[in-house]
Amino acid sequence: MAERGKILVVDDNRVNRLTLSRSLEAEGHQVALAEEGQQALDLLYQEPFEVVLLDILMPGLDGYQTLGRIKADPELCDIPVIVISALDELDSAVRCIEMGAEDYLSKPFNPVLLRARLGASLQRKKLRDLEKAFLQQEFALRQNEKLATLGRLSAGMAHELNNPAAAAQRGAAQMQIAFARLQETLVGLGHQGLSGPQWESLGDLDRQARAKVQQPLRLEPLETSDRTVELEDWLEDHQIENAWEVAPNLVNLGYRRGDLESLSAPFTQSQLPALMEWLNCTYVVYNLLEEIGTGSRHISEIVKALKTYSYLDQAPLQSVNLHEGLDSTLVMLHSRLKQGVTVHRQYDPNLPTIQAYGSELNQVWTNLIENAIDAMNGQGSITLRTRHDGQWVIVEVEDDGPGISAEVQSRVFDPFFTTKPPGKGIGMGLNISHNTVVQKHQGRLEVFSQPGQTRFEVRLPLHLVPAGTA
Ligand SMILES: Nc1ncnc2c1ncn2[C@@H]1O[C@H](COP(=O)(O)OP(=O)(O)OP(=O)(O)O)[C@@H](O)[C@H]1O
Ligand SMILES: [Mg+2]
Incomplete structure (x- = not known):
């Protein structure tokens, strides 16, 4: 089914505006009209639109300027803009596309082309909105998990x-x-x-x-x-x-x-x-x-460990000493560990510092160590190992608990997958850790397990290229 949407038509030529508006309404779209750029921007700030059809040559703010402002504003930049150009303005249309316009339409309008290009733009907008909503949801979930962990840890x-x-x-x-x-x-x-x-x-x-x-x-x-x-x-x-x-x-x-x-x-x-x-x-x-x-x-x-653990006064992406992060996590978990878990630290003394999101990595260590403690029922030994392999640094969390069956192994990173009784775990620890390592740090998180030995291996790049600059 063709997408329908709310479309803003910006053109100083009255006949063009009306022709477009009529054919769009005939397709089931909602249409608003503007005669020049400033009026269009005012409307865009007042209500949400799915697509803007933008003429280039206009008195007042012309098409380039209007497009520039839309793309420069984080609130508006996701709205697809289709440039309307006469055939002899093709160069201008190309320039608009370089400036971030989604597509162009040439006058006189061909209804089939109009429908196809509009449909494609509407669909892209819908996908972008979905992606945004998903990211927001994931962010909220992460924050919740972080708060829950902090709540648990602060009691300890x-x-x-x-x-x-x-x-x-x-x-x-x-x-x-x-x-x-x-x-x-x-x-x-x-x-x-x-x-x-x-x-x-x-x-x-x-x-x-x-x-x-x-x-x-x-x-x-x-x-x-x-x-x-x-x-x-x-x-x-x-x-x-x-x-x-x-x-x-x-x-x-x-x-x-x-x-x-x-x-x-x-x-x-x-x-x-x-x-x-x-x-x-x-x-x-x-x-x-x-x-x-x-x-x-x-x-x-303890206060120093708390500070390191949460990286209270530092920027999110920073030079991180992984051993400090692991040690502060151990201090945070001390009250759970002292009940019967021996921790062996096999740290590579030459491990370099890496560019990373320190407090999020500490959340990963917390999840892995808490899982190990749970698996061993509070009695056993955990080995924290670090090493350095070319462009990677590797952190391993190993326990001598019962191990994870092949069937469970294939699902441990799924959201909400847990084998723990209600109230003990919600099954998000490994999913969030996976996202933190793989998406946020361009690393890898893998599990190797057999009865009596489970090892989670986190691989992080030495030099993280922050998202958006790759
Ligand atoms: N070291 C381990 N040994 C054995 N099983 C493990 C280990 N780590 C994880 N698991 C299994 O993986 C499942 C998912 O772990 P995950 O951390 O995602 O969720 P959870 O610990 O159940 O709940 P949450 O972390 O949200 O409190 C666990 O329920 C457990 O069955
Ligand atoms: Mg867990």
Whole structure:
């Protein structure tokens, strides 16, 4: 069936306009008329048209200028323009086609030609509209999937951030008490009237404590308990009241019985309780500072990973370090991985950076790794491998789960194909990943699977030529 549409006829010649409009209406089209270019543009901005029939020589805005404006405006440029020209204006018609006109019609009009060319243009317009609608739909779907992934990941991240944040907060609260106690012990030592060399000894002990806390001893539990008993005995022998509390901290400072003998040598027996209390508090303060530092560092690492993962402050197409992207994805998925998945990273140390859409690739790694975790039911191992092959870089995500049957393999990239129960997966992860890799990055995404081993291979070009500039 012939396409029907809404057509704008632009011609300064009244007879031409009416002839055209009559024959178009006879074919079932809707027609609007304009006498010159500006009037035509005004109409085009007011309502949608499927085709414009445009005369070249007109007063005011002529055909070239009108065509130029239509093609320069993203809102109008998809509307096909058919140029109307007299036979001796053929050169002008060719020039219009070079400027983006779809076709030309020569006067006097031949009804058969008019019908054929109009039909073809209408069909092209319809296809273009469909393509646009499809792209918009795909974009919306991608955004939805991205939001869903972010929602899922941020729940995990909140959990991940909670532990170090709580540790740092707890540490800071305990620090207030410990620091006040340390100040008191210092005042106590001051009252003992320490000599210059004794203060110097304290300075040495302080430096040793600080160093020890940064490189803690890793003792077997039995060894720890033996050493604690040993020091507790020594402390009790020297009339230290809270020996049970001080001994474990002195063990952590690396001291043995002999060390206590020598470090206490410059002090008198009556100074000893204040000295031990001071040493104990010094350890507690440095240890808390270390805990607060570790917690805050962990928080910064997570925030940094979040930033890399989402490429928050960068342009969409950028120079991408794939290892950073993979690592930040692992941080994002940590709460799912730590339940029983071992991750092996076999990264090519010489892998070059590539031009790519960083956050979209991270979405691909997320989909592949989440699928592997799901397939293995949270227990098994995942290998992330990267390599470099001529003009390609390759990223592999391999798991030792049950594998994918040949029948399922042929459908995994289909939209909405899933073998997961409702609420667990919608079957879009691999479809979107495929589009991201193949369409957006001109790469390849393939699956190789057998029982006990599934490998998804992503191939990306080193130099991506952005769409529209190829
Ligand atoms: N590593 C894997 N091992 C086994 N099966 C897999 C693996 N990866 C994907 N599949 C199969 O492919 C199907 C489609 O995967 P896809 O990621 O597209 O959707 P989904 O994971 O089911 O849902 P969604 O990703 O949208 O949450 C999965 O349901 C699963 O059957
Ligand atoms: Mg999935």
